[in-house]
Amino acid sequence: MFKKFSTEEISTQNQIKSSVQRGIRAKVCASYPFLEQTGVIDDIIPKKEQGAIAKCPEHVQVFTLNGIPLFFAQRDGPWYPTLRLLHKYPDMMVKLRADVGAIKFVLSGANIMAPGLTSAGATIHEEAEADAPVAIYAEGKTHAMAVGLTKMSTQQMREINKGIGVDNIHYLNDGLWKNKTFT
Amino acid sequence: MASSSDRADQAAGVPLKVTYDPITGVPPEFNEYLPKDCEEHKKWKAAQAAQAAAAEEAPTAELQNLKLPAEQIEKKLPGGKVKKKSRPEVVLERNTRNKKKCVTTVLGLDTFGVKLQDASKLFGKKFASGAAITKNPMEKDQIDVQGDFLDQAAELILKTYGKANSIGKGNIFVLESKKKVPYFGDDDDDDEDDIIMT
Structure with missing residues (x-):
């Protein structure tokens, strides 16, 4: 976005x-x-x-x-x-953790695919429904790298394991990130 | 990794302080994952390379010494061009339109830390005319003032921003027939006359 x-x-x-x-x-x-x-x-x-x-x-x-x-x-x-x-209040949102391979795509603005959230390196910290705002973390990293909207529930992600799992709304180093303040 | 102490702070509602990389502006752990074609990644790569080179040169040197060679390299490589660019200046220009109407453009005030919005308002008020911030072809912000206020603008800039933003007489230039001429030359009149004649 x-x-x-x-x-x-x-x-x-x-x-x-x-x-x-x-x-x-x-x-x-x-x-x-x-x-x-x-x-x-x-x-x-x-x-x-x-x-x-x-x-x-x-x-x-x-x-x-x-x-x-x-x-x-x-x-x-x-x-x-x-x-x-x-980053200041990391516990405010439902957390999903993607695997290492997904990081660079997410930081280029890609949506997060379901396999990237269900593979061995990834963790689903909390369950989420479809169309819920979630924070995207990365395997082995402390801080959130993106904010997204789930396209399917975490349950479905595990079962279907295909297609877009989370829509990438806002990610590190995108336009909103770069503008720290609005004048 | 978020340690348990972080979590404890969190429960109390204290905001977590996250340090961001001074070069890329993202948490340092994500530096290497930034898209390869973005500015931040390139800068980070360059800084890394410079640091590696410096480390090779002086493996035993301390951190402070590490930084010095890197800076020197940076300064040397681009040559004199960068120096010129980095020196801030104000460039005034008079454009004619519709034969008898003029637009005065002021470029580079922002390099002195002057707020363009405020400056344009000031110009508009002082000259009782329209003043707007526009982008020139080089994607730099400039102030367009309707009317011919070149000389007045130069003096106004000196008067209002001269001391506060350290704009000296030497920083003000005039574009005349695509040549940058210092507005307040040493031999004021002769200098300008010469150039107009040629």
Whole structure:
């Protein structure tokens, strides 16, 4: 989604109403219960502070706070954390770990195929349903390398073991990663 | 690997600090997996090669010494060209359009750390005309001001940004018939006249 992306592609960036921000916050909390349970959400989106929404091509909205992109969503899809945020709170998302061979493809923006998640080197840390936001880790690496949306449940991945397992939404060194702040 | 202590911090809701590679900007463990044709990977490869070369030259040297030869190599190889490029400068240009209308372009203010957005606003206000940030063919940002404000712009830049951003008289150039001429030459008038005549 962000393969070619720069801050110039932001069409508008507006302060959002507090009610809208509450809505986003609620949605984020619903998708990532970890944040609410530990109270981390108050550190990420303090209630007092007002964020902004940057509108980008392909109906992508990026929620920013003080110019730092935190979450993004496409159309009415789920809100994904940016990788920088995910690195800070690695436990917020369901984790899937791909094998070593997959890393270089993922970092070029490829979707993650089911065999790359079921092979010997890979681990499925937590079960996930289809169409759920997940964090993609790599065999032998500490930090997340991508954020994706599952195309099938982890159960199906094991059974079918073919085709796209996770859609690659946001990965290391893509356009969104390179733009640490939005002006 | 996330150690158990990391996890303990996590439970308390403390953000994990991840160090990113100074060259590539991604966690260092992913350096070698970056796509081969991207800028970051190339830079990283170059840095690696330089370090390896330096290590061969002085295997016993300490880290500080390691860095020095690498830097020297970098400076020598590209020759004088890089030096010229790296010296920041402001280039003013006057373009005529529709025979009697002018556009003044200011290029290179950003190299001094001036915010183009603010500068263009200032120009617009001062000259009571339109001022916009545009991209020139070389993909660099420049400010277009409607109207002929070349001389005024030069002075304005000196006045407003001269001290704050250390733009000296020597940094301001004028493009005249595709030649870069220092705006404030030593023998101000003669110099410019000469070039106009040729």
